Amino acid sequence: MVEYIEILGQEVYKILFLLVPILVSVAMIVWLDRRVWGLVQKRKGPNVVGPFGLLQTIADALKYIFKEIIIPASSNKTVFILAPIVTMTLALVSWAVIPMSENFVLSDINVGVLYLFAVSSLGVYGIIMGGWASNSKYPFLGAIRSAAQMVSYEVSIGIIIINVLLCVGSLNLKDIVLAQSELWYVIPLFPMFVIFFISALAETNRPPFDLPEAEAELVAGYQTEYSGMMYAMFWLGEYANILLMCAMGTILFLGGWLPIIDIYPFNLVPAPIWMILKILFLFFLFALIKAIVPRYRYDQLMRLGWKIFLPFSLIYLVLTSSFLFYFDKLPKGNF
Amino acid sequence: MLAHSIFFYFFSIIAIFSSLMVITSRNTVNSVFFLILDFISVGCLFIMVGAEFLGMIILIVYVGAVAVLFLFVVMMLNVAEQKQSWFIGKKSTHIPIGLIVSVLILLELLVVVGGWKYKDDLMSSSTLNLSNISNTHQIGLVMYTDYILFFQLAGIILLLSMIGAILLTFRQRKGVKKQSYLKQISRDPSTSIELINVENNKGVKIDD
Numbered sequence: 001m002v003e004y005i006e007i008l009g010q011e012v013y014k015i016l017f018l019l020v021p022i023l024v025s026v027a028m029i030v031w032l033d034r035r036v037w038g039l040v041q042k043r044k045g046p047n048v049v050g051p052f053g054l055l056q057t058i059a060d061a062l063k064y065i066f067k068e069i070i071i072p073a074s075s076n077k078t079v080f081i082l083a084p085i086v087t088m089t090l091a092l093v094s095w096a097v098i099p100m101s102e103n104f105v106l107s108d109i110n111v112g113v114l115y116l117f118a119v120s121s122l123g124v125y126g127i128i129m130g131g132w133a134s135n136s137k138y139p140f141l142g143a144i145r146s147a148a149q150m151v152s153y154e155v156s157i158g159i160i161i162i163n164v165l166l167c168v169g170s171l172n173l174k175d176i177v178l179a180q181s182e183l184w185y186v187i188p189l190f191p192m193f194v195i196f197f198i199s200a201l202a203e204t205n206r207p208p209f210d211l212p213e214a215e216a217e218l219v220a221g222y223q224t225e226y227s228g229m230m231y232a233m234f235w236l237g238e239y240a241n242i243l244l245m246c247a248m249g250t251i252l253f254l255g256g257w258l259p260i261i262d263i264y265p266f267n268l269v270p271a272p273i274w275m276i277l278k279i280l281f282l283f284f285l286f287a288l289i290k291a292i293v294p295r296y297r298y299d300q301l302m303r304l305g306w307k308i309f310l311p312f313s314l315i316y317l318v319l320t321s322s323f324l325f326y327f328d329k330l331p332k333g334n335f
Numbered sequence: 336m337l338a339h340s341i342f343f344y345f346f347s348i349i350a351i352f353s354s355l356m357v358i359t360s361r362n363t364v365n366s367v368f369f370l371i372l373d374f375i376s377v378g379c380l381f382i383m384v385g386a387e388f389l390g391m392i393i394l395i396v397y398v399g400a401v402a403v404l405f406l407f408v409v410m411m412l413n414v415a416e417q418k419q420s421w422f423i424g425k426k427s428t429h430i431p432i433g434l435i436v437s438v439l440i441l442l443e444l445l446v447v448v449g450g451w452k453y454k455d456d457l458m459s460s461s462t463l464n465l466s467n468i469s470n471t472h473q474i475g476l477v478m479y480t481d482y483i484l485f486f487q488l489a490g491i492i493l494l495l496s497m498i499g500a501i502l503l504t505f506r507q508r509k510g511v512k513k514q515s516y517l518k519q520i521s522r523d524p525s526t527s528i529e530l531i532n533v534e535n536n537k538g539v540k541i542d543d
């Protein structure tokens with residue numbers, strides 16, 4: 001029993017060692033996002049609190065903590081309180097399988113990709129629950145939009161993942177990265193990378209696909225009735241999800257923790273640093289797109305997902321598998 | 336093994352409790368939430384048995400897609416009131432039908448469990464030795480060899496039901512204005528802008 005508690009303590013320590021950096025980096029990327037947004041629009045962005053405004057998010061979080069949480073009288077209280085908790089938990093739980101280097105991973109499971117996909121498909125519930133429990137029209141409309149959007153784009157993300165898995169022959173995230181040691185999949189599967197990136201934007205409700213919270217039509221979508229810390233939890237969960245999508249793109253296409261080229265000055269840099277740099281690069285693209293692209297109309301969004309991305313990624317899947325089959329490059333399992 | 340059994344009882348108690356709540360809770364949306372909890376804990380049980388692929392697929396397909404649609408339908412329709420009237424109203428035809436269906440399901444379960452008990456070579460395949468391969472590889476290897484016929488049949492049934500569902504909801508409405516993306520993109524100023532000199536106090540007639 002004592003041994004068991006000791007193991008449990010070690011696990012909790014490991015989890016904290018993973019979670020605290022993620023929460024801090026979520027705060028930092030919120031700052032980065034606003035900063036890039038400001039620079040594109042020739043503003044300065046947040047630059048007052050702390051050096052370069054780095055502590056702006058922490059100041060915001062403090063403000064949220066001290067605000068009153070208002071629960072609407074007509075809402076379903078349990079579900080209303082549960083919704084931000086679900087969003088936040090699901091956003092953090094997926095980080096358990098993300099490998100930062102060959103040995104730096106919390107749990108190295110066989111079905112890592114499926115786990116990521118499953119958890120990200122559960123992310124819809126936070127939004128639907130929030131929208132429904134608010135018992136008000138804008139949150140409900142926002143929740144419906146968002147659920148339809150996320151379910152649609154999950155389909156194309158799934159097929160893109162199958163494309164990568166065909167080349168790797170394993171569902172383990174570590175194997176996926178190691179399979180790219182010769183060639184990153186962004187080169188042979190470049191169209192898939194572009195579609196993955198756009199689908200990730202839609203999946204995380206980022207502009208130009210931020211229809212669930214389109215302020216011109218829906219006030220703030222499913223978050224309209226939320227205030228104080230509960231709103232902040234939605235917000236943190238959203239950014240943790242964005243970071244997760246960047247990490248997923250890095251692992252699937254940009255070679256995870258592998259250096260750009262495996263020669264002298266580059267392979268001195270520790271593996272997690274490469275991983276972080278690649279994640280930041282993808283996030284930088286996310287932030288740029290937020291600043292430069294106008295919002296899609298809802299029917300355009302659905303058309304893009306179902307009529308363009310889905311057929312295209314299916315065709316590419318056929319191409320990839322025929323290529324691998326014809327040149328006899330299909331991964332052989334060790335059995 | 337202590338931790339393993341603790342987790343097993345934890346998940347199975349949640350699964351049984353939530354499936355009871357699905358049929359007893361008054362609010363229909365809450366029923367669906369409990370159904371989701373049930374799916375999740377059953378998925379966790381699958382993972383604990385070692386069938387991690389099946390567990391994840393349950394999470395992705397049932398929780399991530401099917402239950403979302405359930406939730407949609409239940410939220411949009413006002414099922415809560417109907418559910419009340421089923422039990423209060425005198426002419427309730429739902430209870431006998433429900434009884435027949437549940438007895439049938441019980442019988443089927445008994446047949447399945449019984450057959451599984453008395454089949455020795457359940458874990459064997461005619462083409463492969465499946466003892467030391469990972470779960471996902473096992474399914475992949477067997478699905479396209481031993482069970483190709485059933486797999487393809489299931490695919491065809493799913494395709495047919497998809498086409499059927501689309502046909503049921505498909506209706507062509509007349510007089511709906513649609514935008515053609517091709518037309519929108521291929522417009523240019525020389526054909527779409529017309530400059531007209533307007534005389535004073537006369538105006539122009541623009542047909543639209």
